[in-house]
Amino acid sequence: MDDLNQPNQPNISGSIAATATATEIKPLLKNPPGGALRAEPNYLLWILSGAIGLIFLVLVAAVVIAANLVISSAKNLPKLTPTPAPVAEVTPPIIHNANPISQFATDAAVLSLSSDLKKLRQDIDSIDLFETQLSPPSLDLSIRVTIQE
């Protein structure tokens, strides 16, 4: 009997072993030594799967809303209609000085003044204030040969 009470004995007959297992394993399952085999529900798994489900629902809702928006904007687009053909119009000829600003617009003295000022402007633009030809020559001002003793 001492041998039968030892759980590590491999060669035990089937009925006796079944009796021993039923009576001894049940309390062990309720209060396992050290709590290693405790069968509690996995909350982390539930939370994770719930979050994934929520994200999936949000994505589905976004796709549905976007599809609705695209459809509604497509419905609001203006309809393409053919452009009317351009009608050719004759451009009126350009008339120079049709309405002169002043009665002196063609006055000889004013026109002479205009051309004189134009000439003056040309003279001002073409003045040479640097006269590079007249630049003082670059001279060596220390020309001498030291007498070697």
Added chain:
Amino acid sequence: MRAFFVHIFFVGIILNSLFIIQPVLADYSSAYSDYTFNFTKYRETHNGYQIAKSTYATYRTLTAKEDATTKLRTVLQTRAKLMTAYFDLLYEKILATPNIPSENQNTFFKVKENEKKWLSQHQTKLDAASGLEDLNSASGEFETRFAQMDTESKQAIGTILLSKTTNLSTSWDNETNLLQEQLKTIAAAGENITNAQAGIISARNKKELAETKFSAAQKIFAGSEYGGINLFSAQQKLTEGIQYLREATQYLQEIVKSFTG
């Protein structure tokens, strides 16, 4: 017959103007050619002088010394000739520039002759110098004198440049006076010249600024402001003045354009 005389008269005027202008231009270009020739000669002899000086300093032989003496004399002579040609060039430019008063021409003529006389005496001294010591001494004299020559030459350039700006300034004044007279006629005809008068005032303000710059340049050329003459600084002032004069002319052009359209 009358047309023939009129024709002859105008041909005469044209020929006369050609005879007056051409010699001045020819003299200036001849002076410039002479100056560039002397400048090239100076550079060549200066190169020879530097080589001979270096050889003498290295070998200290009698032959090297003689060569250095010859080359030194030559470069000093070409330097003096270059300055002579430069004064001639400046004088010809003064003659070729329109509206430079005759007293200014005469003043620079005297300055030029004075410097040429000094340079001639300097050349005589160089010819008579017997050795390196005398040549070195003569070279030192030239270098002392050069400060005066430099100031005189820059003043001559100032005379030329200021004359150019004065010519433009006078032309501007003449045109403005003509425009002012024309505005009176236009106003008498019953047209509104308020904007034109305002434009004239703005143009005159610009002209005042131009004159201020020209005066500043004149002071620099006179040498009273910086002790020496800073040629570039004076040219900058003139350039600024010309810019104001350009703007003033632009105003006048716009006034005239407001009538001509």
